[in-house]
Amino acid sequence: MDLSDKSVAIVGSGRLGSALAILLARYKFREVRAYDRNLGKQQILREWPGVAITIPTSLQEAVLTADLVFLAVQDRYISELALELAAGLRGVDLRGRFFAHLSGSLTSAELQPLADAGALTCSLHPLQSLADIEGAVEGLAGSYFSFEGDPGALPVAEFIVSVLNGHLVQLKAEDKVLYHAAAVVSSNFFIVLEEMAISLMSGIGVDRDTARQMLLPLIRGSFENLERVDPVAALTGPIVRGDDHTVAAHLVALHDKCPDYLAAYRLLAGLNVALAGQKSGVDFNNFPSLNSSL
């Protein structure tokens, strides 16, 4: 598929919308437009080296003749923007025109007013954590994108993902919420866990920066194990070795010195026992400390 004669409009010049504009402008579509309701946000796109991005001054100007439209706004604004677009484009033939939003948890149903007008609609979500535009421009390559929506939109989505050097996975609408929960566990909860570890270190007098640096090689080791094998095989530590004495000592220390983390530790240790059982045959009978009254 070659879409180089097509024009692209991106509504919302935040972290993902701006990165998308920059990366798609590198492909040399006929035109890439980036619109944000806050025109001041466009300066970074005006000045980005090596790409030509059109900065329209109104939503209508951005989308009126665009073949591919991305709604890169916060999730809470997607459905009202879809309504606004459908109203603004009333009377325009939308058949064959592609509209995608980029949310992980919401489905293409958010774009129903556009689908009703004949457009091809989908959700196309990069499974990536994008803290700023520069990081997003680097980080999108190699990412997985989930596609859900009108099968007619799939070839265009596949093309866009290939331009971004990503991988596409198809999802059913009813599975998107759990898919997004998995993303939150993997990305946000991982950071929460590392904060817990840093805080425990800081409680014994290691300064937070040093604690973070100390933990990074450990994290990298686990990450590299996970790159090679699945979680059962990657698992190490006292629980997989069936060492209840160590777990009991952790529980006592947490109870005495960091009681806020006791419940989280016990919950995660339980999940750890269940996983370790698949590797070393341990079960809850090996860990009476987890049933203690602490």
Ligand SMILES: NC(=O)c1ccc[n+]([C@@H]2O[C@H](COP(=O)([O-])OP(=O)(O)OC[C@H]3O[C@@H](n4cnc5c(N)ncnc54)[C@H](OP(=O)(O)O)[C@@H]3O)[C@@H](O)[C@H]2O)c1
């Ligand atoms: N960042 C990530 O890690 C990430 C990863 C995967 C997917 N996504 C998805 O990508 C989408 C955008 O996320 P983001 O993090 O890039 O958001 P963001 O940085 O907050 O940027 C959104 C931009 O859209 C603008 N906007 C909102 N409503 C608008 C409207 N009606 N017309 C024009 N501009 C409008 C916002 O302006 P105001 O500031 O004035 O509201 C803001 O500049 C979301 O659906 C999100 O779930 C994000």
